[in-house]
Amino acid sequence: MFERSWTDGLPVVPPTAERVRKMLGGTSRSADEIVVSVPPNLIECSVEKIAINAVMAGCKPEFLPVVISALETICTEEFNMHGVLATTMSVGPVFVVNGPIARDIGMNSGINVLGHGNRANSTIGRAVQLVINNVGGGGPGGVDRSTLGHMGKQGFCFSENELSSPWPSLAENRGYSSSQNVITAFTGEGPRLVMDQKSRTPESLIRTLAEHLISTVSSRVVVGMDAMLVLSPEHSARFHEAGWSKDRFLEEITGMMMIDTDNIIAGSGGIEEGLPAELKGMSLPKFRPGGLLLAQAGGPAGLFSAIIGGWLNGPSGSEPTSKEILL
Amino acid sequence: MTNTKVLLDPTSENAPAERSLSKRPETLIALTVGLLDISKGRGDIFLNRLEEKLTDTGIKVLRFKKPTFTKPAPVDLRHEIASKCDAVIEALAD
Numbered sequence: 402m403f404e405r406s407w408t409d410g411l412p413v414v415p416p417t418a419e420r421v422r423k424m425l426g427g428t429s430r431s432a433d434e435i436v437v438s439v440p441p442n443l444i445e446c447s448v449e450k451i452a453i454n455a456v457m458a459g460c461k462p463e464f465l466p467v468v469i470s471a472l473e474t475i476c477t478e479e480f481n482m483h484g485v486l487a488t489t490m491s492v493g494p495v496f497v498v499n500g501p502i503a504r505d506i507g508m509n510s511g512i513n514v515l516g517h518g519n520r521a522n523s524t525i526g527r528a529v530q531l532v533i534n535n536v537g538g539g540g541p542g543g544v545d546r547s548t549l550g551h552m553g554k555q556g557f558c559f560s561e562n563e564l565s566s567p568w569p570s571l572a573e574n575r576g577y578s579s580s581q582n583v584i585t586a587f588t589g590e591g592p593r594l595v596m597d598q599k600s601r602t603p604e605s606l607i608r609t610l611a612e613h614l615i616s617t618v619s620s621r622v623v624v625g626m627d628a629m630l631v632l633s634p635e636h637s638a639r640f641h642e643a644g645w646s647k648d649r650f651l652e653e654i655t656g657m658m659m660i661d662t663d664n665i666i667a668g669s670g671g672i673e674e675g676l677p678a679e680l681k682g683m684s685l686p687k688f689r690p691g692g693l694l695l696a697q698a699g700g701p702a703g704l705f706s707a708i709i710g711g712w713l714n715g716p717s718g719s720e721p722t723s724k725e726i727l728l
Numbered sequence: 729m730t731n732t733k734v735l736l737d738p739t740s741e742n743a744p745a746e747r748s749l750s751k752r753p754e755t756l757i758a759l760t761v762g763l764l765d766i767s768k769g770r771g772d773i774f775l776n777r778l779e780e781k782l783t784d785t786g787i788k789v790l791r792f793k794k795p796t797f798t799k800p801a802p803v804d805l806r807h808e809i810a811s812k813c814d815a816v817i818e819a820l821a822d
Contacts, residue, residue: 444742719798
Protein backbone atom coordinates (compact mmCIF):
# COMPACT_ATOMS: atom_id res chain seq x y z
CA MET A 402 0.00 0.00 0.00
CA PHE A 403 2.92 2.33 0.66
CA GLU A 404 4.31 1.60 -2.80
CA ARG A 405 0.95 2.56 -4.30
CA SER A 406 1.16 5.92 -2.45
CA TRP A 407 -1.93 5.04 -0.42
CA THR A 408 -0.38 5.86 2.95
CA ASP A 409 1.08 8.79 4.83
CA GLY A 410 4.34 6.93 5.42
CA LEU A 411 3.14 5.06 8.50
CA PRO A 412 1.67 1.56 8.37
CA VAL A 413 -2.08 1.43 7.74
CA VAL A 414 -4.78 -1.07 8.61
CA PRO A 415 -5.64 -3.16 5.50
CA PRO A 416 -9.14 -2.08 4.37
CA THR A 417 -10.84 -5.45 4.00
CA ALA A 418 -14.53 -5.62 3.06
CA GLU A 419 -15.37 -6.85 6.55
CA ARG A 420 -13.59 -3.97 8.28
CA VAL A 421 -15.16 -1.41 5.95
CA ARG A 422 -18.61 -2.90 6.56
CA LYS A 423 -18.11 -2.56 10.30
CA MET A 424 -16.84 1.01 9.84
CA LEU A 425 -19.97 1.92 7.88
CA GLY A 426 -21.99 0.83 10.91
CA GLY A 427 -20.76 3.98 12.63
CA THR A 428 -22.92 6.31 10.56
CA SER A 429 -26.59 6.50 9.65
CA ARG A 430 -25.65 7.72 6.19
CA SER A 431 -25.79 5.29 3.29
CA ALA A 432 -22.53 3.96 1.87
CA ASP A 433 -23.15 5.33 -1.60
CA GLU A 434 -24.10 8.86 -0.52
CA ILE A 435 -21.82 11.43 -2.12
CA VAL A 436 -20.90 13.81 0.67
CA VAL A 437 -18.03 15.94 -0.61
CA SER A 438 -16.04 16.87 -3.67
CA VAL A 439 -12.43 16.36 -2.60
CA PRO A 440 -9.71 18.78 -3.66
CA PRO A 441 -7.40 19.21 -5.40
CA ASN A 442 -8.88 17.07 -8.18
CA LEU A 443 -12.46 17.77 -7.03
CA ILE A 444 -13.44 14.11 -6.95
CA GLU A 445 -16.93 13.25 -5.74
CA CYS A 446 -16.48 11.10 -2.67
CA SER A 447 -18.92 8.60 -1.14
CA VAL A 448 -19.33 7.64 2.49
CA GLU A 449 -17.84 4.25 1.58
CA LYS A 450 -14.61 5.79 0.25
CA ILE A 451 -14.28 7.77 3.47
CA ALA A 452 -14.92 4.59 5.47
CA ILE A 453 -12.16 2.74 3.59
CA ASN A 454 -9.67 5.46 4.43
CA ALA A 455 -10.93 5.64 8.02
CA VAL A 456 -10.20 1.91 8.40
CA MET A 457 -6.70 2.48 7.06
CA ALA A 458 -6.14 5.36 9.51
CA GLY A 459 -7.10 3.15 12.47
CA CYS A 460 -10.46 4.77 13.28
CA LYS A 461 -13.20 3.05 15.25
CA PRO A 462 -16.66 3.04 13.59
CA GLU A 463 -17.95 5.63 16.06
CA PHE A 464 -15.33 8.10 14.77
CA LEU A 465 -16.70 7.96 11.21
CA PRO A 466 -19.34 10.72 11.59
CA VAL A 467 -16.59 13.06 12.82
CA VAL A 468 -14.34 12.18 9.87
CA ILE A 469 -17.18 12.78 7.40
CA SER A 470 -18.04 16.15 8.97
CA ALA A 471 -14.38 17.12 9.08
CA LEU A 472 -14.22 16.59 5.34
CA GLU A 473 -17.44 18.58 4.90
CA THR A 474 -15.80 21.55 6.64
CA ILE A 475 -12.61 21.59 4.56
CA CYS A 476 -13.98 20.61 1.14
CA THR A 477 -15.59 24.01 0.76
CA GLU A 478 -14.85 27.19 -1.14
CA GLU A 479 -14.46 29.12 2.12
CA PHE A 480 -11.92 26.74 3.68
CA ASN A 481 -10.03 26.39 0.39
CA MET A 482 -8.29 23.07 1.01
CA HIS A 483 -6.68 23.26 -2.43
CA GLY A 484 -4.82 26.41 -1.40
CA VAL A 485 -3.98 24.98 2.03
CA LEU A 486 -2.36 22.02 0.28
CA ALA A 487 -0.60 23.99 -2.40
CA THR A 488 0.95 26.66 -0.19
CA THR A 489 4.65 26.55 0.59
CA MET A 490 3.78 27.57 4.19
CA SER A 491 3.78 24.93 6.92
CA VAL A 492 0.06 24.60 7.48
CA GLY A 493 -2.63 21.97 7.41
CA PRO A 494 -6.17 21.49 8.68
CA VAL A 495 -6.53 21.58 12.48
CA PHE A 496 -9.82 20.22 13.85
CA VAL A 497 -11.47 21.07 17.17
CA VAL A 498 -14.41 18.90 18.27
CA ASN A 499 -17.05 20.27 20.66
CA GLY A 500 -20.14 18.68 22.15
CA PRO A 501 -21.11 15.37 23.74
CA ILE A 502 -19.67 13.27 20.89
CA ALA A 503 -16.14 14.24 21.91
CA ARG A 504 -16.66 12.57 25.29
CA ASP A 505 -18.73 9.68 23.86
CA ILE A 506 -15.94 8.59 21.52
CA GLY A 507 -13.24 9.12 24.13
CA MET A 508 -11.45 12.13 22.68
CA ASN A 509 -8.67 13.68 24.71
CA SER A 510 -8.98 17.28 25.88
CA GLY A 511 -6.53 16.88 28.77
CA ILE A 512 -2.92 15.79 29.25
CA ASN A 513 -0.90 15.87 25.99
CA VAL A 514 -4.01 17.15 24.18
CA LEU A 515 -2.07 18.35 21.14
CA GLY A 516 0.12 15.26 21.10
CA HIS A 517 -0.20 11.54 20.65
CA GLY A 518 -1.66 8.69 22.69
CA ASN A 519 -5.40 8.95 22.09
CA ARG A 520 -6.93 6.88 19.34
CA ALA A 521 -9.67 9.30 18.31
CA ASN A 522 -7.42 12.36 18.33
CA SER A 523 -4.72 10.49 16.43
CA THR A 524 -6.83 8.85 13.74
CA ILE A 525 -9.64 11.27 12.83
CA GLY A 526 -7.35 13.88 11.32
CA ARG A 527 -5.24 11.12 9.80
CA ALA A 528 -8.28 9.65 8.02
CA VAL A 529 -9.09 13.08 6.59
CA GLN A 530 -5.56 13.47 5.24
CA LEU A 531 -5.69 9.98 3.70
CA VAL A 532 -8.90 10.94 1.87
CA ILE A 533 -7.24 14.11 0.57
CA ASN A 534 -4.27 12.04 -0.61
CA ASN A 535 -6.06 8.98 -1.96
CA VAL A 536 -9.34 10.39 -3.27
CA GLY A 537 -8.44 14.01 -3.94
CA GLY A 538 -4.96 13.28 -5.27
CA GLY A 539 -3.23 15.82 -3.02
CA GLY A 540 -0.03 14.38 -1.65
CA PRO A 541 3.34 15.85 -0.59
CA GLY A 542 5.51 16.70 -3.56
CA GLY A 543 2.44 16.77 -5.82
CA VAL A 544 -0.06 19.54 -5.15
CA ASP A 545 1.21 19.72 -1.54
CA ARG A 546 4.20 22.06 -1.93
CA SER A 547 4.92 22.85 1.72
CA THR A 548 8.55 23.87 2.20
CA LEU A 549 8.78 22.38 5.69
CA GLY A 550 5.42 20.91 6.66
CA HIS A 551 4.75 19.95 10.26
CA MET A 552 3.96 16.74 12.12
CA GLY A 553 0.34 17.82 12.61
CA LYS A 554 -0.22 17.32 8.91
CA GLN A 555 -0.29 13.61 9.74
CA GLY A 556 -3.61 14.46 11.35
CA PHE A 557 -4.37 17.20 13.87
CA CYS A 558 -7.59 16.86 15.86
CA PHE A 559 -8.45 17.50 19.50
CA SER A 560 -11.42 18.35 21.67
CA GLU A 561 -12.00 21.25 23.99
CA ASN A 562 -12.23 20.80 27.74
CA GLU A 563 -15.59 22.54 27.83
CA LEU A 564 -17.12 21.03 30.99
CA SER A 565 -14.66 22.55 33.45
CA SER A 566 -14.75 26.07 32.04
CA PRO A 567 -17.30 28.79 32.75
CA TRP A 568 -16.50 30.32 29.37
CA PRO A 569 -18.43 29.48 26.21
CA SER A 570 -16.72 26.94 23.97
CA LEU A 571 -15.26 27.64 20.57
CA ALA A 572 -18.39 26.15 18.99
CA GLU A 573 -20.67 28.32 21.15
CA ASN A 574 -18.74 31.39 20.04
CA ARG A 575 -19.41 30.30 16.49
CA GLY A 576 -23.17 30.13 16.99
CA TYR A 577 -23.83 26.59 18.19
CA SER A 578 -25.25 25.34 21.50
CA SER A 579 -23.34 23.25 24.02
CA SER A 580 -25.58 20.25 23.27
CA GLN A 581 -24.67 20.22 19.59
CA ASN A 582 -21.81 18.13 18.22
CA VAL A 583 -19.65 20.49 16.21
CA ILE A 584 -16.36 20.30 14.38
CA THR A 585 -14.35 23.40 13.52
CA ALA A 586 -11.56 23.40 10.96
CA PHE A 587 -8.75 25.94 11.13
CA THR A 588 -5.73 26.21 8.87
CA GLY A 589 -2.79 26.02 11.23
CA GLU A 590 0.89 25.48 11.85
CA GLY A 591 2.25 23.19 14.52
CA PRO A 592 1.62 24.42 18.07
CA ARG A 593 4.13 26.68 19.84
CA LEU A 594 4.44 26.85 23.61
CA VAL A 595 3.82 30.02 25.57
CA MET A 596 5.46 29.86 28.99
CA ASP A 597 4.45 32.06 31.90
CA GLN A 598 4.97 30.42 35.29
CA LYS A 599 5.09 33.57 37.35
CA SER A 600 1.95 35.55 36.57
CA ARG A 601 -0.68 35.27 39.26
CA THR A 602 -2.99 37.99 37.95
CA PRO A 603 -4.93 38.12 34.69
CA GLU A 604 -3.45 41.56 34.00
CA SER A 605 0.06 40.11 33.94
CA LEU A 606 -0.67 36.84 32.15
CA ILE A 607 -2.62 38.49 29.36
CA ARG A 608 0.40 40.66 28.58
CA THR A 609 2.58 37.56 28.17
CA LEU A 610 0.00 35.97 25.88
CA ALA A 611 -0.30 39.14 23.78
CA GLU A 612 3.48 39.48 23.51
CA HIS A 613 3.79 35.95 22.14
CA LEU A 614 0.77 36.22 19.84
CA ILE A 615 2.22 39.34 18.19
CA SER A 616 5.05 37.22 16.80
CA THR A 617 2.67 34.65 15.27
CA VAL A 618 3.87 33.71 11.76
CA SER A 619 5.96 36.90 11.73
CA SER A 620 5.90 39.95 13.96
CA ARG A 621 5.67 41.92 10.70
CA VAL A 622 2.42 40.28 9.60
CA VAL A 623 -0.73 42.06 10.73
CA VAL A 624 -4.46 41.55 10.03
CA GLY A 625 -3.94 39.03 7.24
CA MET A 626 -3.42 35.84 9.23
CA ASP A 627 -5.40 34.35 12.13
CA ALA A 628 -4.29 32.30 15.13
CA MET A 629 -5.75 29.83 17.58
CA LEU A 630 -4.78 30.17 21.23
CA VAL A 631 -5.09 26.96 23.24
CA LEU A 632 -5.37 28.12 26.83
CA SER A 633 -4.41 25.50 29.43
CA PRO A 634 -6.46 24.92 32.61
CA GLU A 635 -3.97 26.65 34.92
CA HIS A 636 -3.65 29.66 32.64
CA SER A 637 -7.45 29.76 32.14
CA ALA A 638 -7.95 29.68 35.90
CA ARG A 639 -6.15 33.02 36.27
CA PHE A 640 -8.95 34.63 34.30
CA HIS A 641 -11.85 32.53 35.60
CA GLU A 642 -10.95 33.10 39.24
CA ALA A 643 -10.69 36.85 38.70
CA GLY A 644 -14.16 36.87 37.16
CA TRP A 645 -13.09 37.71 33.64
CA SER A 646 -15.49 36.73 30.86
CA LYS A 647 -14.23 35.38 27.55
CA ASP A 648 -15.50 38.56 25.86
CA ARG A 649 -13.47 40.67 28.26
CA PHE A 650 -10.38 38.53 27.65
CA LEU A 651 -10.70 38.90 23.89
CA GLU A 652 -11.42 42.61 24.09
CA GLU A 653 -8.44 43.33 26.35
CA ILE A 654 -5.97 41.18 24.43
CA THR A 655 -7.06 42.77 21.16
CA GLY A 656 -6.26 46.17 22.62
CA MET A 657 -2.78 44.96 23.60
CA MET A 658 -2.04 43.82 20.08
CA MET A 659 -2.39 47.11 18.23
CA ILE A 660 0.78 47.47 16.18
CA ASP A 661 2.50 50.75 15.36
CA THR A 662 3.20 50.23 11.67
CA ASP A 663 6.29 52.45 11.71
CA ASN A 664 8.06 49.59 13.51
CA ILE A 665 7.22 46.98 10.88
CA ILE A 666 7.59 48.89 7.60
CA ALA A 667 9.91 47.14 5.17
CA GLY A 668 13.44 48.30 5.89
CA SER A 669 12.75 49.38 9.46
CA GLY A 670 15.18 47.94 12.00
CA GLY A 671 17.45 46.87 9.17
CA ILE A 672 14.96 44.19 8.05
CA GLU A 673 13.83 44.14 4.42
CA GLU A 674 10.63 42.20 5.22
CA GLY A 675 7.67 44.31 6.25
CA LEU A 676 4.69 46.40 5.23
CA PRO A 677 4.78 48.78 2.25
CA ALA A 678 5.84 52.35 3.05
CA GLU A 679 2.36 53.74 2.34
CA LEU A 680 1.12 52.08 5.56
CA LYS A 681 3.43 54.23 7.73
CA GLY A 682 1.97 56.14 10.64
CA MET A 683 -0.90 53.74 11.32
CA SER A 684 -1.97 51.56 14.22
CA LEU A 685 -3.22 48.18 12.99
CA PRO A 686 -4.52 45.16 14.91
CA LYS A 687 -2.41 41.99 14.84
CA PHE A 688 -5.55 40.01 14.03
CA ARG A 689 -8.69 40.95 12.11
CA PRO A 690 -11.92 41.05 14.19
CA GLY A 691 -12.63 37.42 15.12
CA GLY A 692 -9.21 36.36 13.85
CA LEU A 693 -8.07 35.08 17.24
CA LEU A 694 -9.78 31.78 18.00
CA LEU A 695 -9.65 30.52 21.55
CA ALA A 696 -9.92 26.94 22.77
CA GLN A 697 -9.42 25.66 26.30
CA ALA A 698 -7.64 22.33 26.68
CA GLY A 699 -4.65 20.63 28.25
CA GLY A 700 -3.53 18.81 31.37
CA PRO A 701 -4.44 20.07 34.84
CA ALA A 702 -0.89 21.07 35.80
CA GLY A 703 1.45 23.35 33.92
CA LEU A 704 1.55 27.08 33.40
CA PHE A 705 1.79 26.89 29.62
CA SER A 706 -0.51 27.58 26.73
CA ALA A 707 -0.05 27.10 23.00
CA ILE A 708 -0.41 29.20 19.88
CA ILE A 709 -1.34 27.63 16.57
CA GLY A 710 -0.43 30.15 13.89
CA GLY A 711 -2.70 30.47 10.90
CA TRP A 712 -2.45 31.14 7.20
CA LEU A 713 -3.79 33.81 4.86
CA ASN A 714 -7.35 34.50 6.00
CA GLY A 715 -10.56 35.63 4.37
CA PRO A 716 -11.86 35.13 0.83
CA SER A 717 -8.36 35.17 -0.63
CA GLY A 718 -7.16 32.45 1.76
CA SER A 719 -8.91 30.16 4.21
CA GLU A 720 -11.80 30.84 6.60
CA PRO A 721 -12.22 28.87 9.83
CA THR A 722 -15.22 26.66 9.13
CA SER A 723 -17.61 24.88 11.50
CA LYS A 724 -20.25 22.25 10.92
CA GLU A 725 -22.63 20.25 13.03
CA ILE A 726 -21.70 16.57 13.04
CA LEU A 727 -24.38 14.37 11.52
CA LEU A 728 -24.42 11.03 13.33
CA MET B 729 -3.19 -23.18 -0.47
CA THR B 730 -2.74 -19.43 -0.89
CA ASN B 731 -4.10 -17.01 1.65
CA THR B 732 -5.44 -14.17 -0.48
CA LYS B 733 -6.71 -11.00 1.15
CA VAL B 734 -8.85 -8.63 -0.90
CA LEU B 735 -8.53 -4.96 -0.07
CA LEU B 736 -10.99 -2.26 -1.04
CA ASP B 737 -9.61 0.58 -3.14
CA PRO B 738 -9.15 3.81 -1.14
CA THR B 739 -8.57 5.94 -4.24
CA SER B 740 -10.88 7.83 -6.58
CA GLU B 741 -10.50 4.99 -9.12
CA ASN B 742 -10.30 7.69 -11.78
CA ALA B 743 -7.52 7.78 -14.32
CA PRO B 744 -6.85 11.43 -15.08
CA ALA B 745 -7.14 12.34 -18.75
CA GLU B 746 -3.69 12.85 -20.20
CA ARG B 747 -3.22 15.72 -22.59
CA SER B 748 -0.06 16.49 -24.48
CA LEU B 749 1.41 19.97 -24.16
CA SER B 750 0.69 22.43 -26.94
CA LYS B 751 3.47 22.80 -29.47
CA ARG B 752 5.95 25.41 -28.26
CA PRO B 753 6.33 28.43 -30.59
CA GLU B 754 9.77 28.69 -32.17
CA THR B 755 9.68 32.46 -31.85
CA LEU B 756 7.47 34.97 -30.05
CA ILE B 757 7.80 37.54 -32.86
CA ALA B 758 4.36 38.46 -34.23
CA LEU B 759 2.65 36.51 -31.45
CA THR B 760 0.57 37.77 -28.52
CA VAL B 761 2.05 36.87 -25.15
CA GLY B 762 -0.08 36.89 -22.00
CA LEU B 763 1.61 37.74 -18.71
CA LEU B 764 -0.29 36.25 -15.78
CA ASP B 765 0.28 37.79 -12.37
CA ILE B 766 -0.82 35.27 -9.71
CA SER B 767 -1.13 38.09 -7.11
CA LYS B 768 1.94 37.10 -5.12
CA GLY B 769 4.08 39.86 -3.67
CA ARG B 770 6.51 41.38 -6.18
CA GLY B 771 5.22 39.29 -9.09
CA ASP B 772 4.38 42.60 -10.76
CA ILE B 773 8.02 43.74 -10.57
CA PHE B 774 9.13 40.65 -12.46
CA LEU B 775 6.32 40.92 -15.01
CA ASN B 776 6.84 44.65 -15.57
CA ARG B 777 10.44 43.93 -16.52
CA LEU B 778 9.40 41.08 -18.79
CA GLU B 779 6.81 43.30 -20.45
CA GLU B 780 9.46 45.95 -21.13
CA LYS B 781 11.80 43.43 -22.69
CA LEU B 782 9.11 41.77 -24.80
CA THR B 783 7.61 45.08 -25.95
CA ASP B 784 11.08 46.36 -26.90
CA THR B 785 11.36 43.35 -29.17
CA GLY B 786 8.06 44.24 -30.84
CA ILE B 787 6.06 41.48 -29.20
CA LYS B 788 2.46 42.23 -28.27
CA VAL B 789 1.83 41.75 -24.55
CA LEU B 790 -1.46 41.43 -22.65
CA ARG B 791 -1.57 41.49 -18.86
CA PHE B 792 -3.79 39.29 -16.68
CA LYS B 793 -4.11 38.80 -12.93
CA LYS B 794 -5.55 36.07 -10.75
CA PRO B 795 -7.79 37.37 -7.92
CA THR B 796 -5.67 35.42 -5.37
CA PHE B 797 -2.64 33.18 -5.53
CA THR B 798 -4.27 30.74 -3.11
CA LYS B 799 -6.89 29.48 -5.56
CA PRO B 800 -6.80 28.18 -9.12
CA ALA B 801 -7.38 30.79 -11.85
CA PRO B 802 -11.11 31.22 -12.54
CA VAL B 803 -12.38 29.41 -15.64
CA ASP B 804 -13.34 32.70 -17.35
CA LEU B 805 -9.82 34.05 -16.91
CA ARG B 806 -8.26 30.88 -18.30
CA HIS B 807 -10.63 31.03 -21.26
CA GLU B 808 -9.82 34.70 -21.90
CA ILE B 809 -6.08 34.00 -21.89
CA ALA B 810 -6.48 30.98 -24.16
CA SER B 811 -8.62 32.90 -26.64
CA LYS B 812 -6.50 36.07 -26.77
CA CYS B 813 -2.93 34.80 -26.47
CA ASP B 814 -0.57 32.54 -28.38
CA ALA B 815 1.62 31.97 -25.33
CA VAL B 816 1.44 32.75 -21.62
CA ILE B 817 4.05 33.40 -18.96
CA GLU B 818 2.95 32.91 -15.36
CA ALA B 819 4.92 34.64 -12.66
CA LEU B 820 5.62 33.35 -9.19
CA ALA B 821 7.55 35.67 -6.95
CA ASP B 822 8.23 36.53 -3.33
